[in-house]
Amino acid sequence: MLSNAFLHRHSLWIRITLHWALLLPLVVSVFAIISSAWGGDPVQQLIHFYANWALNILVLCLVLAPLSRRFKRPALIAYRRLVGLYVAFYAFLHILAYLVLDLGLDWALAFEELVKRPYILVGALAFLILLALTLSSPQLVRRKMKRSWLKLHGFIYALSLLLPLHFWWSLKSGYIEPLVYLLILLGLVGLRTRQFKAWIGSFRS
Amino acid sequence: MWIRSKPSWDYLSENDVTPEAIFKQRRLIMKGLVAGGAGLGTLGLPSTANAAWFSSDEPTQKVMPLKFKPHGNPPSDSLTPESKATTHNNFYEFGTGKNDPANNSSHFQPLPWQLKVDGLVENEVTIDVEKILAMAAFEERIYRLRCVEAWSMVIPWVGLTLKQLLKDVKPLSGAKYLAFETLYDPEQFPGQENRRLGGGIDYPYREGLRLDEAYNDLTFMAFGMYGKTLPAQNGAPLRLVVPWKYGFKSIKSISRITFTDQMPQTTWNMLGPSEYGFYANVNPGVDHPRWTQKTERRIDDAGILGRTRIDTLMFNGYSEQVASMYKDLDLTRYY
Numbered sequence: 001m002l003s004n005a006f007l008h009r010h011s012l013w014i015r016i017t018l019h020w021a022l023l024l025p026l027v028v029s030v031f032a033i034i035s036s037a038w039g040g041d042p043v044q045q046l047i048h049f050y051a052n053w054a055l056n057i058l059v060l061c062l063v064l065a066p067l068s069r070r071f072k073r074p075a076l077i078a079y080r081r082l083v084g085l086y087v088a089f090y091a092f093l094h095i096l097a098y099l100v101l102d103l104g105l106d107w108a109l110a111f112e113e114l115v116k117r118p119y120i121l122v123g124a125l126a127f128l129i130l131l132a133l134t135l136s137s138p139q140l141v142r143r144k145m146k147r148s149w150l151k152l153h154g155f156i157y158a159l160s161l162l163l164p165l166h167f168w169w170s171l172k173s174g175y176i177e178p179l180v181y182l183l184i185l186l187g188l189v190g191l192r193t194r195q196f197k198a199w200i201g202s203f204r205s
Numbered sequence: 206m207w208i209r210s211k212p213s214w215d216y217l218s219e220n221d222v223t224p225e226a227i228f229k230q231r232r233l234i235m236k237g238l239v240a241g242g243a244g245l246g247t248l249g250l251p252s253t254a255n256a257a258w259f260s261s262d263e264p265t266q267k268v269m270p271l272k273f274k275p276h277g278n279p280p281s282d283s284l285t286p287e288s289k290a291t292t293h294n295n296f297y298e299f300g301t302g303k304n305d306p307a308n309n310s311s312h313f314q315p316l317p318w319q320l321k322v323d324g325l326v327e328n329e330v331t332i333d334v335e336k337i338l339a340m341a342a343f344e345e346r347i348y349r350l351r352c353v354e355a356w357s358m359v360i361p362w363v364g365l366t367l368k369q370l371l372k373d374v375k376p377l378s379g380a381k382y383l384a385f386e387t388l389y390d391p392e393q394f395p396g397q398e399n400r401r402l403g404g405g406i407d408y409p410y411r412e413g414l415r416l417d418e419a420y421n422d423l424t425f426m427a428f429g430m431y432g433k434t435l436p437a438q439n440g441a442p443l444r445l446v447v448p449w450k451y452g453f454k455s456i457k458s459i460s461r462i463t464f465t466d467q468m469p470q471t472t473w474n475m476l477g478p479s480e481y482g483f484y485a486n487v488n489p490g491v492d493h494p495r496w497t498q499k500t501e502r503r504i505d506d507a508g509i510l511g512r513t514r515i516d517t518l519m520f521n522g523y524s525e526q527v528a529s530m531y532k533d534l535d536l537t538r539y540y
Contacts, residue, residue, distance in 0.1 A: 031508065036288070036292070037294035037304075038303070039288070039289075039293045039294075039303050039304030040285075040288065040289025040290065040291075040292045040293035040303075040507070041289060041293040041303065041356060041504045042303075042509060043356075043504075043509055044303060044354070044511075045302065045303055045304070045504070046509075085243060098508075101509055101510070101512070102502070102515045103514070104502070104512065104514045106500075106514060108501070109497065109514075111308060112497070113496065113497060116492070116497075117494075117495050118498065119495060134440055169495075170495070172295075172354075172404070172477075173301075173404045173406060173476050173477070174301065174401075174404040174405035175402070175403075175405065175407050176400065176401050176405070
């Protein structure tokens, strides 16, 4: 099942299915708010929910390459870009919910918080990386960037560390959830030590 | 003082209450757990999943109407709708999510309940909460509640001042502080045993007040809110309300109060001493290390998009009643 031929032949349908699946958390959040299923003030829940899905989808994105190797399904690699863009999408919703619903678009306050709170700075840094990866994702840009594209997209390894750190730091108590994400993400980076070393090496010289 | 006139909201009598057995059976049928009640259960979905998705799992606990003297001179702030005050709670004993307490507390049994008062007092007593509910002359207090997370509500509590509740307990001269404890009962509070659900807190939840704070006229022991007994998620059957301090000081479901000469250990202070002090007075001048305390989001009847931040007031706007207690205290150091 799910042979490479199948994955290639039904590429369009797989893409449509993936889009639907990855948009589902957004749909769930909209229904949860309309139906008050998240209680009286779902602002924190919403901010947390989008962040959680950005992380979940990052895990999915990083799992595609090892899966394709393990099961000899190179066709899977073709879906990495689509999945990766949804990481940025939910990270964007996370920040939008924070700025609009929590801070009430008080830009002075937003700036003050960014400067004063290290965990927000870490989050902002991670978002800048995601933004750079998003803007450089079209094939045209990729071709133009040549070798530096790989260098830029190697920053997904940095995200694997920065995002759980931002999560951990933001919690009032407890550490289990961010720790689980950190271990999974580091494990997934560990599966590609060769690429990781090559990426680190690309900064020397 | 006894108020015998029937307030306008009190139109339901005991006769109008659905008998508990029938009520519970109806819940079971809806959950598809009773044979013949073939419903959602037959779809093979766990009933809790249904509840979470459709949020239709009405609590099996019931709240009862209370008699009380209405708040004489209520503040101008508009009340937080009851539906929001009962579905947005920090009560990690039922889970760390804001709606976890409402969702996970439907089987909580608030009565019978004993409150033990001991330590440096002339008379150690055990207070039977059912007796208080039957006998006490309750009053209503409409207070602002400011959470340390920078959201706030305006809630009509029903209860007694702590001073009234403890009038038979004569503190000894050595008593300087009161230590409060939430009931420890993992059967009723699943978060107390499950680290993930309970947010890694060392239970039971503990809080404390200085003696003068405890005997301040504002310090209130709530047995109800919105004219009825407290729902489990709001701290049934009795909780502290200290309106000039951050919400975490207002400990819920209290089973023990100990008078002591030592400053008691308090849960959030133990967990993060640099972020949560013993005093925890609402103070817009002292930020939480990770967010601002200058402003707050007031949870009122506006939708989530219609809500704007308002300025946080010193002592949550209760300076007149409490500021004198702290005139010799450096509030930046003793936050």
